[in-house]
Amino acid sequence: xxxxxxxxxxxxxxxxxxxxxxxxxxxxxxxxxxxxxxxxxxxxxxxxxxxxxxxxxxxxxxxxxxxxxxxxxxxxxxxxxxxxxxxxxxxxxxxxxxxxxxxxxxxxxxxxxxxxxxxxxxxxxxxxxxxxxxxxxxxxxxxxx
Amino acid sequence: xxxxxxxxxxxxxxxxxxxxxxxxxxxxxxxxxxxxxxxxxxxxxxxxxxxxxxxxxxxxxxxxxxxxxxxxxxxxxxxxxxxxxxxxxxxxxxxxxxxxxxxxxxxxxxxxxxxxxxxxxxxxxxxxxxxxxxxxxxxxxxxxx
DNA sequence: AAAAAATTGACAGAAATAGTCGGGTATGCT
DNA sequence: AGCATACCCGACTATTTCTGTCAATTTTTT
Numbered sequence: 636x637x638x639x640x641x642x643x644x645x646x647x648x649x650x651x652x653x654x655x656x657x658x659x660x661x662x663x664x665x666x667x668x669x670x671x672x673x674x675x676x677x678x679x680x681x682x683x684x685x686x687x688x689x690x691x692x693x694x695x696x697x698x699x700x701x702x703x704x705x706x707x708x709x710x711x712x713x714x715x716x717x718x719x720x721x722x723x724x725x726x727x728x729x730x731x732x733x734x735x736x737x738x739x740x741x742x743x744x745x746x747x748x749x750x751x752x753x754x755x756x757x758x759x760x761x762x763x764x765x766x767x768x769x770x771x772x773x774x775x776x777x778x779x780x
Numbered sequence: 781x782x783x784x785x786x787x788x789x790x791x792x793x794x795x796x797x798x799x800x801x802x803x804x805x806x807x808x809x810x811x812x813x814x815x816x817x818x819x820x821x822x823x824x825x826x827x828x829x830x831x832x833x834x835x836x837x838x839x840x841x842x843x844x845x846x847x848x849x850x851x852x853x854x855x856x857x858x859x860x861x862x863x864x865x866x867x868x869x870x871x872x873x874x875x876x877x878x879x880x881x882x883x884x885x886x887x888x889x890x891x892x893x894x895x896x897x898x899x900x901x902x903x904x905x906x907x908x909x910x911x912x913x914x915x916x917x918x919x920x921x922x923x924x925x
Numbered sequence: 926a927a928a929a930a931a932t933t934g935a936c937a938g939a940a941a942t943a944g945t946c947g948g949g950t951a952t953g954c955t
Numbered sequence: 956a957g958c959a960t961a962c963c964c965g966a967c968t969a970t971t972t973c974t975g976t977c978a979a980t981t982t983t984t985t
Binding site: 782807808809823824826827830837838839840841842843844845 | 959960961962963964972
């Protein structure tokens with residue numbers, strides 16, 4: 636059971652974007668420096684985030700990325716869905732996904748239930764929640780750079 | 781976000797064991813054939829399960845494995861903990877696990893909350909629950925072999 | 926047209942996982 | 956005592972997945 640860093644990076648980058656932005660586009664270079672994430676890797680993520688309509692790109696000089704929607708309308712599970720394929724791929728079923736009426740179906744039900752649990756948890760948190768949380772922490776702490 | 785097949789195999793094998801057993805030890809060879817899992821791979825898993833006191837081994841001819849505890853006292857998260865190291869390793873923190881007071885702490889809180897969610901879900905299901913479920917399915921279906 | 930900036934796709938290194946193989950050790954039956 | 960059964964253990968390999976990088980292209984502004 637593990638969460639890919641890809642998902643973690645995407646969430647962090649978006650929180651950073653939302654936190655930094657004053658309405659004008661933010662370059663991923665700025666995010667990269669602030670979050671210490673490889674610039675090129677971030678590019679990959681933002682390509683997917685744009686396709687998933689989480690962010691909008693503004694090309695040309697002075698360009699960058701802006702949130703495509705209000706942060707309260709962006710949930711964490713949407714972000715994860717966008718950057719990786721599935722939140723929880725199941726490898727326990729027969730290759731064709733059918734049920735052979737053996738024990739697999741029993742255990743499958745467990746993982747599927749778990750998957751739903753995970754999803755609903757992630758769906759209950761929005762980017763705005765995290766940003767507010769992050770803002771609090773930043774002001775409550777001494778600067779660290 | 782994915783669940784290792786190791787955990788899935790372990791759970792399936794234990795359900796199978798509990799389902800097949802009439803009190804006498806069950807050989808992993810039998811489980812291997814029933815669940816179509818490599819014998820040697822299963823052995824590896826059962827070594828860990830024995831160390832984790834989920835099962836007990838009976839040596840010599842006529843031997844095999846028996847559950848070490850009542851199935852109602854074996855929860856799924858115990859099984860997973862036993863066969864793999866951690867349910868949810870976090871890679872989002874600084875290598876030493878400290879908080880650098882940046883945005884990491886915000887997003888860390890998300891993953892940690894998620895980890896607890898997952899754990900409590902898996903802790904709420906026992907081997908007995910799954911076995912009963914499996915028994916129902918087996919009798920409710922036509923034989924498939 | 927030139928320059929700046931974003932987009933794209935292909936690619937390589939690293940890490941984790943799945944599964945295999947061979948030998949060893951303890952136990953019970955004859 | 957000896958043999959067969961069945962668990963125990965460590966090392967090894969192949970495969971997949973993930974992470975991260977590089978180079979080339981397209982678009983927009985000046």
